Amino acid sequence: MRILVTGGAGFIGSHLIDRLMADHHEVICLDNFFTGRRHNVWQWVDHPNFELIRHDVTDPIRLEIDQIYHLACPASPVHYQYNPVKTIKTNMLGTLYMLGLAKRVRARILLASTSEVYGDPTVHPQREDYWGNVNPIGIRSCYDEGKRVAETLAFDYHRQNQVDIRVARIFNTYGPRMLENDGRVVSNFIVQALQGIPLTVYGTGQQTRSFCYVSDLVEGLIRLMSGEIIGPVNLGNPVEYTVLSLAQRIQGMINPDTAIEYQPLPTDDPQQRQPDISLAMKELSWQPGVGLKEGLQQTITYFKSQLLTKAGPMDSLASMSENKLS
Ligand SMILES: NC(=O)c1ccc[n+]([C@@H]2O[C@H](COP(=O)([O-])OP(=O)(O)OC[C@H]3O[C@@H](n4cnc5c(N)ncnc54)[C@H](O)[C@@H]3O)[C@@H](O)[C@H]2O)c1
Incomplete structure (x- = not known):
């Protein structure tokens, strides 16, 4: 086609x-x-x-x-x-x-x-x-x-x-080829942990997200x-995580010594997000198969290679500090 x-x-x-x-x-x-x-x-x-x-x-x-x-x-x-x-x-x-x-x-x-x-x-x-x-x-x-x-x-x-x-x-x-400066939680936490700077959690971090x-x-x-x-x-992936638990998991996988820093929640940031995928399971025989650990590992490997090829990691650091959470 x-x-x-x-x-x-x-x-x-x-x-x-x-x-x-x-x-x-x-x-x-x-x-x-x-x-x-x-x-x-x-x-x-x-x-x-x-x-x-x-x-x-x-x-x-x-x-x-x-x-x-x-x-x-x-x-x-x-x-x-x-x-x-x-x-x-x-x-x-x-x-x-x-x-x-x-x-x-x-x-x-x-x-x-x-x-x-x-x-x-x-x-x-x-x-x-x-x-x-x-x-x-x-x-x-x-x-x-x-x-x-x-x-x-x-x-x-x-x-x-x-x-x-x-x-x-x-x-x-989430996955490889996300932009490192787009402010989405997964890319933000991975890039921050790789750069050894505090992971920015907005609000209390108790808001939940699911990651496919x-x-x-x-x-x-x-x-x-x-x-x-x-x-x-x-x-989407129906397995739900708090943003804080995601930060801690990434911290553990990359650099347990990095700190977690709390900042005010952006306007209209949703508190909970979890798909009901019964329709996709029934009609498309579809459900996610890649677990968070495996997916994060692939994504971390990608961002590592990206940061290594960048001449100045401080550029992405500067732009990230202005970003808002997705
Ligand atoms: N990534 C997610 O978690 C997510 C979640 C829900 C929905 N979506 C949807 O999936 C689609 C792809 O998302 P993504 O994560 O790959 O985002 P992305 O920003 O990486 O990709 C969007 C692409 O669209 C192009 N684009 C933007 N405006 C355009 C325009 N006016 N004309 C032509 N091209 C234009 C961009 O250059 C980019 O290549 C989007 O429609 C997004 O709303 C993504």
């Missing part, structure tokens, strides 16, 4: 492309390189089945394809809050144009939505039929509400124009795209 991956040079997109290329598809990677990096897909650049297009999804594009994985959108607060209006445009216009493209060429389109559509949930764990508790005017709203409107667009194109949609609600995902290793997530996305249900479907 000829498959378009928007946001394909990013963290999840590039792992998805590795998998699609290994499965012998023709892949078009479309990215504006805001948070994506060319070297994430560099290994495929000369491959005859691969095409890399620098393009911003807020502008329309015409392509002949069979499937679209629509992932283009910065995913970490530090990046989506950098230019909130642009984030809303990316979610709204970008999704509108991709759905229009899917309609025109009759392609199946998978929207990468997010657990953030549940906001600060009052129901725990979150099932797909929970409508969420989202602040419409807060600093996270450009992303949360942007993804909610993207889902609305997808379902309206489906009902009105019979566009063949799939909607994945992705929960916290990227290869598990990619498998879920591919099963959703190939399957019959349109979603929305939660894709």
Whole structure:
């Protein structure tokens, strides 16, 4: 198949492309390189089945394809809050144009939505039929509400124009190729521990998160795209950890001598996040298989190699101190 991956040079997109290329598809990677990096897909650049297009999804594009994985959108607060209006445009216009493209060429389109559509949930764990508790005017709203409107667009194109949609609600995902300065808990703690500086925990650290290793997530996305249900479907790891216990685990794995430092909780930071994945288990026969220890080990190895190749680790240190937790 000829498959378009928007946001394909990013963290999840590039792992998805590795998998699609290994499965012998023709892949078009479309990215504006805001948070994506060319070297994430560099290994495929000369491959005859691969095409890399620098393009911003807020502008329309015409392509002949069979499937679209629509992932283009910065995913970490530090990046989506950098230019909130642009984030809303990316979610709204970008999704509108991709759905229009899917309609025109009759392609199946998978929207990468997010657990953030549940906001600060009052129901725990979150099932797909929970409508969420989202602040419409807060600093996270450009992303949360942007993804909610993207889902609305997808379902309206489906009902009105019979566009063949799939909607994945992705929960916290981690692994190699995360950006070291994006303020997400896993990357933050690993980079801080590797640099021997205190691990920053916001609030008391008792807020919980679940962490899905990227290869598990990619498998879920591919099963959703190939399957019959349109979603929305939660894709995430239901095993829940407090942020403090994650910090302690990473501290133990890298450098038990590093300290833990507490800072005030950012606005609208959700207290609990845990997917109910019964639907994915039933309909896609999917559940995560990579345990936290194994996933963290892979991720630590990646960040070690990244920090070693960097001339000045202090650069990333300086930018990290301005970051907010995901
Ligand atoms: N990583 C997670 O934990 C997580 C959780 C929930 C949802 N998601 C969703 O999954 C998708 C991928 O996330 P990720 O973690 O790989 O993030 P990422 O920031 O690494 O990747 C996003 C990619 O989209 C590109 N992009 C951003 N705006 C664009 C635009 N206007 N035009 C073209 N390209 C653009 C970026 O350059 C980047 O390559 C996103 O839609 C995100 O909302 C991710």
